[in-house]
Structure formats: structure tokens, C-alpha cells
Amino acid sequence: MNILASARFWLTGPATFLLAVIVMLGMAIWFPKGEAQVDNIVLPMVAFPLIWAILFFYAYLERNLKRAGWIFLAITLLHMVILLNHFLGGT
Amino acid sequence: MIKLPQQETKSLIALHGWSAVLLGFLLYAVVATGTVAVLSEEIEHWSVGHVREGNPLTADVNSIVGKLAPTVDPEFLEEVGIGHSARGNLQLFFHTHRENESGQIEDYGVQFEIDPTTHAVLNERLGTGLELFRTDPYDALGRFLVNIHTELHMPRPWGLLLTGILGLAMLVAAVSGFMMHRHLFKEMFVLRRKQSDVLEQRDVHTVAGTWGLPFAFILAFTGSFFSFAGSFGFPAMAMVAFGGDQEAMIRTVIGVPESKSEQQADFTNINLIIDDAYQRSGQNPEFASISHYGMDDAKITLFLPPAESKLAPKQYEYSGVSGDFIREKAIVGTVPSLGATAFALIAPLHFGDFAGLLSKAVWVALGFASCYVILTGFSLWIERRRDSHRWHLFERFTLVFGIGLPVAMLASAVGYTLSSVVKINPNLLVPWSFIIVSMLCILGGIVVRNYHTLKIILLGLCTIFCILVPTLRIVSGGPLWVTALQQQNISVAVIDSVLIISAIFSLQQLRRALLKRKSVRSSDTEDAAHSKTDNFNTESIA
Numbered sequence: 001m002n003i004l005a006s007a008r009f010w011l012t013g014p015a016t017f018l019l020a021v022i023v024m025l026g027m028a029i030w031f032p033k034g035e036a037q038v039d040n041i042v043l044p045m046v047a048f049p050l051i052w053a054i055l056f057f058y059a060y061l062e063r064n065l066k067r068a069g070w071i072f073l074a075i076t077l078l079h080m081v082i083l084l085n086h087f088l089g090g091t
Numbered sequence: 092m093i094k095l096p097q098q099e100t101k102s103l104i105a106l107h108g109w110s111a112v113l114l115g116f117l118l119y120a121v122v123a124t125g126t127v128a129v130l131s132e133e134i135e136h137w138s139v140g141h142v143r144e145g146n147p148l149t150a151d152v153n154s155i156v157g158k159l160a161p162t163v164d165p166e167f168l169e170e171v172g173i174g175h176s177a178r179g180n181l182q183l184f185f186h187t188h189r190e191n192e193s194g195q196i197e198d199y200g201v202q203f204e205i206d207p208t209t210h211a212v213l214n215e216r217l218g219t220g221l222e223l224f225r226t227d228p229y230d231a232l233g234r235f236l237v238n239i240h241t242e243l244h245m246p247r248p249w250g251l252l253l254t255g256i257l258g259l260a261m262l263v264a265a266v267s268g269f270m271m272h273r274h275l276f277k278e279m280f281v282l283r284r285k286q287s288d289v290l291e292q293r294d295v296h297t298v299a300g301t302w303g304l305p306f307a308f309i310l311a312f313t314g315s316f317f318s319f320a321g322s323f324g325f326p327a328m329a330m331v332a333f334g335g336d337q338e339a340m341i342r343t344v345i346g347v348p349e350s351k352s353e354q355q356a357d358f359t360n361i362n363l364i365i366d367d368a369y370q371r372s373g374q375n376p377e378f379a380s381i382s383h384y385g386m387d388d389a390k391i392t393l394f395l396p397p398a399e400s401k402l403a404p405k406q407y408e409y410s411g412v413s414g415d416f417i418r419e420k421a422i423v424g425t426v427p428s429l430g431a432t433a434f435a436l437i438a439p440l441h442f443g444d445f446a447g448l449l450s451k452a453v454w455v456a457l458g459f460a461s462c463y464v465i466l467t468g469f470s471l472w473i474e475r476r477r478d479s480h481r482w483h484l485f486e487r488f489t490l491v492f493g494i495g496l497p498v499a500m501l502a503s504a505v506g507y508t509l510s511s512v513v514k515i516n517p518n519l520l521v522p523w524s525f526i527i528v529s530m531l532c533i534l535g536g537i538v539v540r541n542y543h544t545l546k547i548i549l550l551g552l553c554t555i556f557c558i559l560v561p562t563l564r565i566v567s568g569g570p571l572w573v574t575a576l577q578q579q580n581i582s583v584a585v586i587d588s589v590l591i592i593s594a595i596f597s598l599q600q601l602r603r604a605l606l607k608r609k610s611v612r613s614s615d616t617e618d619a620a621h622s623k624t625d626n627f628n629t630e631s632i633a
Contacts, residue, residue: 024324028331036424036431037343041332045324046433049315053262060106061099083331 011068012059019072020052026079029086095270103271107264111468112485114260116492117243119465121257123496124240125310126458129443129451130589134233135177136582138507140569143179143207144579146375150181150207153362158210159183159203160358160384167200171381177229180213181205185384186220197221231517232507235525236500241318248322255318261311268300275301289474296467299460306457307464313441344423356387359414367416368393368407376407387412392420402445403435448585455589466493487536487545494549495532501556502528508563543608550601557594561587 003009027044034040044051055072062068095103111118127134136142152173160168167185176182186200198220204213216223225234242250272278279301282294300307316324329340361379369375376393383389389411397404406420421431439445443454469489476482506524510517532549539545564587565571575583 021327025327025331028328034428034430036421036426036428038424039428039430041325041328041344042423042430042434045320045328046316046430046437048319048324049259049262049312052259052315053266056259056263057266061102063098086331087334 007065007069008060011065011072012056015072016052016055016059019076020048020055022076022079022083023051024048026082029082094273100271100273103267107267107271108468108472110260110263110267111465112472114257115465115469116488117253118257118260118264119462119492120243120496121240121254121314122261122310122458122461122465124236124500125314126455126462127500128233128237128240129454129458130586131233131237132444133448133451133582133585134236135230136179136580137564137586138232139178139229140564140575140580140583141178141578142580142582145179146377147175147179147181147207148173148365148377148379149375151210151362152181152365152379153360155181155205155207155210156183156361156381156384157358159185159205163201168384169382170198171384173379173381174377176204177227178204181207184220184223191219226518228510228517231510231521232504235503235521251318251322255315255322258311258315258318261307262315265304265307265311269304272297272301289471292467292470292474296464296471299467300464303457303460303464306454307461309440310458310461313437316437317441343425351383352386352388354387355385356389356412358385358389359391359409359411361391364391364409364414365393367409367414368395371407371416372398372405374398374405381411384411390417397439397445402439403432448581469493487542490542490546490549491532491536494546494553495529495536498532498549498552498556499525499529501553501560504560505556505563508560508567508569512563512567541608543604543611546604547601547608550597550604554594554597554601557590557597561590 024044024047027047028040031040031044059068059072156171156173160171163185166187169187170185172184172186174182182202182204184198184200184202186198188196189199191197199218200220202214202216202218202223204215205211206213227234238244241254243253244250245253269275275297278294278297280298282298283290329344333340333343358381361381365376365379372395374395376395378394380392380394381389382392391409391411393407393409395405395407403422406422408417408420409415410417418425421427422435423431443450466489469485473482473486473489503521503525506520507517509515509524510520513520532552535545535548539548564583570578570580570583572584572587575581
């Protein structure tokens with residue numbers, strides 16, 4: 001079987017990594033800053049491997065690949081909106 | 092353990108195996124060098140041999156700084172880093188910050204190595220921080236091994252990204268291994284010796300893997316954090332959180348003053364500040380940083396090791412003019428926070444240095460177990476595919492890589508000990524020894540046809556190098572254990588002992604390999620005799 005033709009390979013591989021990065025970056029905006037104003041920078045970075053692992057195992061073990069794809073897309077869009085809003089002069 | 096449906100269990104077994112086969116060799120390189128890197132400080136002291144006793148920051152630092160400051164370019168007074176050199180002397184780096192060709196901010200200045208007792212200048216060098224700290228000949232060996240672990244000697248940020256991905260692969264192997272074994276806790280105690288090779292290897296793999304599971308998870312998690320945070324995490328997060336305003340980020344994360352003062356002022360007595368830090372924490376600083384030396388906004392930050400029964404190190408900030416204690420600084424940010432606590436815990440958990448040599452010994456043992464898990468995992472994978480010729484090649488590669496890497500690491504240590512004898516810079520001899528011996532191991536893998544003979548040669552080399560390294564160290568003028576212990580340098584005895592234990596282990600494996608070859612040969616002879624008899628009988632009947 002050609003692994004590159006497998007949708008699950010692309011979802012668990014590059015898509016999961018990119019989504020984990022986007023979630024981490026988005027958390028810099030929505031995660032509470034804390035008294036030192038650094039929690040929103042440090043904690044998402046510390047949690048990055050965990051975020052990736054959760055997304056990875058979900059994408060790998062979910063039998064309904066379409067559902068996994070839709071969930072990934074929804075999380076991506078949500079964080080992209082937060083990031084765009086931030087950079088275009090929102091919060 | 093976790094009762095998953097059969098389809099998911101099968102998927103996890105495939106994931107566990109293929110992720111290891113595809114990334115396992117690089118992961119093995121990172122884990123094996125990481126196991127050695129746990130002892131990097133001891134390796135540095137072992138390399139130097141005659142290390143000066145005590146903490147040089149308890150010497151008369153104030154006089155030394157006061158004497159050197161007027162001699163350097165005033166620009167370099169922007170920041171002064173005070174620590175210890177590999178030889179245990181005082182090391183001062185007067186520097187400024189400048190933008191390099193690739194647009195990154197770097198330290199540039201003059202570095203002094205000072206005898207803390209006589210105040211004599213032993214060494215003076217001008218350059219960037221990276222140039223100066225990456226070319227010290229005394230820590231060439233430790234630095235070389237640590238760099239394989241952190242960046243696989245690849246350019247930034249690619250090496251860090253790759254080791255980060257390998258950390259994630261280790262996380263996958265650990266989590267999938269945990270999920271796919273239905274009777275994990277029962278199997279932790281099952282070792283079926285005198286059964287078939289496959290069963291024995293499976294048991295060893297499961298037992299070592301299960302006991303090392305929490306450790307593998309912690310290391311994979313913290314290692315990935317270090318790699319990704321260093322390569323893109325910090326700049327990307329700062330870009331988002333501060334909209335690209337680097338100065339705002341530095342103010343928040345490090346807490347430097349918003350503007351520089353141009354008003355000159357007498358510098359305080361740093362010796363009194365170090366005494367005060369000892370009174371407050373019961374610890375002497377390992378490093379001190381002075382910002383804006385000689386100006387009225389000068390500050391001193393002292394970096395103290397974790398107090399007894401604590402995991403996180405401490406930072407104290409003092410005024411560089413009045414000498415007043417300003418605050419205890421968080422590792423990240425200017426006041427304590429959850430983020431700073433989490434950040435402070437990652438390093439001791441990854442390096443295993445939170446309880447001195449004891450915790451380091453545990454980390455080394457578990458690192459060794461992780462290497463064993465990777466190699467036995469490969470053996471299991473091969474054992475189940477014995478019929479395919481290409482997996483025989485994979486088996487040879489596993490052997491060459493599995494034993495060849497420790498042999499090449501030992502060769503780099505041989506190169507280091509020889510460097511003082513042949514008068515070649517260890518920064519050259521250490522990597523070249525590693526490369527040449529790696530090439531020889533690969534060549535052996537191609538030329539030597541018999542698998543068992545190849546194993547015997549590699550294990551023989553490993554044993555010889557383990558004995559050769561401490562012998563050469565003493566022959567080339569290194570201290571004897573008694574002398575080193577009198578100088579309070581226990582690292583010499585520790586590293587030599589590790590090498591001797593490794594030699595005994597390697598010798599034991601060599602003996603097993605010799606017996607295995609003998610039994611294979613005798614069974615081959617018996618098979619040949621049987622087939623001869625069978626042929627004779629067939630011909631007689633015919």
C-alpha cells in the first residue's frame with residue numbers, strides 16, 4: 001500500500017503537527033496571562049508535546065476519518081480567526 | 092492494561108513497530124548520547140583532571156572585576172557574566188549585544204580566565220559568545236557528545252527540529268506500548284529464560300520498557316519541549332503575544348530596565364552581595380550577571396542552585412550601586428507564576444540533576460534501559476521477519492549501529508585523551524576520532540560476512556576502548572583517583588568506574604557472543620553431517 005496515498009497518513013502526520021502549532025500559537029492569545037504575564041507564553045509551549053500527542057492518537061485511532069478531519073478543520077478555523085483578529089487590531 | 096478493541100490494538104502494534112523502525116536509529120543515537128550527556132558535568136571534570144577545588148565565585152570577585160573593568164572596551168561593560176571555567180577557575184565575559192549577519196542578537200566581547208587565588212590572567216580571548224564557549228579545549232569531549240544529543244551536529248534550527256520530532260516519536264512509542272499491552276503490570280515481572288530466543292527477547296523488551304515507561308514519557312515530553320521551544324517556540328510565541336515587539340517581550344520575560352541610564356556611579360562590592368545571598372539561601376551562586384556596570388542603573392543577578400530537597404533553582408536580583416536586595420526573580424517573568432514554576436521544573440526532570448549523583452545514576456540506568464528497549468525492539472521486529480533477506484541487512488545495520496555508536500563515542504574519548512600527547516587541538520581530534528571509528532565500524536559491517544564474527548569484533552573493540560580510555564588518561568598525565576579525590580574531584584573516579592563497569596558488561600556480552608557462535612557452528616556441522624548421512628542412505632537405497 002502506498003502510504004502517501006493514505007488520507008490518515010496526512011492527517012496524523014503533517015496536519016496534526018500543523019494543528020498543534022496553530023493551537024499553541026492561538027493559546028498565546030486566549031490562555032490567561034497570569035500575574036507575571038508569561039503563563040500564556042510558557043504553558044502552551046510546555047503543553048505542546050501533549051497537545052500533539054492527544055491530536056495524534058485521536059487521528060490515528062478514530063475509525064471515522066471524516067469526523068476527525070472535520071474536528072481538525074473546526075479547531076484550525078477557530079484558532080485562525082482568533083489569530084487574525086489579534087493581528088488585525090482586535091484584542 | 093487498557094482493553095482496546097482488537098482493531099485498535101492491531102493498529103497500535105503496527106504504529107509501535109513502524110515508528111520505531113523508521114525513526115528508531117536516530118532515536119537510539121539521541122537516547123544513547125543523552126544517557127552519556129547526563130554525566131556531562133562529570134565528563135568535563137574528568138576531562139580536565141586537575142580541577143581547582145571549591146566555588147571560584149567565593150573568591151575575591153570584587154577586586155578581580157574592579158581590576159579588569161577599566162582595561163576593556165567601555166562598550167563591553169553593558170553586561171558581565173561571571174562563572175567558572177572547565178578547569179574550575181573564574182571566567183568573566185565582558186560583552187555587549189550586537190546584531191549578526193542573519194539578524195540575530197548575539198553577545199560579543201572579551202573573555203578572561205582568572206586564577207581565583209593569585210588573580211593571574213590565564214587566558215584572554217575576544218569573540219562572540221558562541222565562538223568563545225564552543226571552542227574551549229577543556230570541555231571539547233562533553234560538548235561534542237551533548238551536541239549529538241541536542242542537535243545531532245546539524246545546523247540550527249534543523250537539528251533541534253529533528254530531535255524534537257524524535258522526542259515525539261519516543262512519546263508515541265511509550266504511549267502505544269502502554270496501550271497495546273493488555274497485561275502490562277503482570278508482564279513487568281515475567282522473564283522466561285531458557286525458552287526460545289524470541290520469547291526471551293520479548294520479555295526483556297517488555298520488562299525494560301515497562302519499568303522505564305514513566306521515565307521515557309518524561310524524557311520525551313521535556314526533550315520535545317526543549318527542542319521545539321529553542322527552534323521556533325519562543326520566537327513564534329513572542330511574535331504572537333507581543334505582536335513582534337521583541338523589546339516588550341524581553342521586558343516581560345527577563346525584566347530588563349526600559350531605558351539605559353547614562354549617569355555613571357560607583358559599583359557596589361559584589362563580595363558582600365554573594366555573602367548576603369548565602370545568608371538568605373544557604374547556597375553560593377554558580378553564576379552572576381552584572382548589567383550596566385559602572386552606571387547608576389547597574390544590577391546584579393545571582394543564579395543559585397536548588398536548595399536541599401527543592402527542584403527549582405533560584406535567582407536573586409540586587410542593585411549594582413547600593414548593593415540592596417531587590418527581589419527573588421522568577422526564572423521566567425519578573426514575579427512568580429505557574430508558567431515560571433512549570434518552566435523551572437523541566438530542566439531538572441530532563442537532566443536528572445535534582446539530587447546530585449544519585450539521581451544522575453538513576454537517570455543513566457534508565458537511559459541505558461531505554462537503549463536496551465530500542466535494540467531489543469529491533470531484534471523482535473527482525474525475528475518475526477526472519478524469512479525476508481532485506482531484514483537480514485536490517486539486522487546487520489542494527490548490530491553495527493547498536494554497538495558501533497558506543498564504540499565511536501568511546502573513540503572520541505580516546506581522541507580527547509590522546510590530544511594532549513600528540514599536541515592536536517581536541518576540538519579537532521574528538522570529532523575526527525568519532526568519524527573515523529564510525530566509518531571503520533560501517534566498513535566492518537560490509538566486509539565481515541558472518542554476523543556472529545562481526546558482533547564479536549564490535550564487542551571486542553568496545554571492551555578494549557572501555558579499558559583504554561582510563562588507562563590513556565593516566566598515561567597522558569591525568570590524576571590518579573587518590574590525587575583527584577584529594578582535590579575533591581570525584582568525577583575522575585565516577586567516570587573511570589562507569590568505564591570499568593561498561594568493560595565488564597561488554598566482556599560478558601562478548602563471552603555470550605563467542606558461545607553463541609560456537610553453538611551455531613556446531614549445529615551447522617551437525618546439520619552438514621546429517622545431510623551427508625541422509626544423502627549416503629538415499630544413494631544406498633537407490
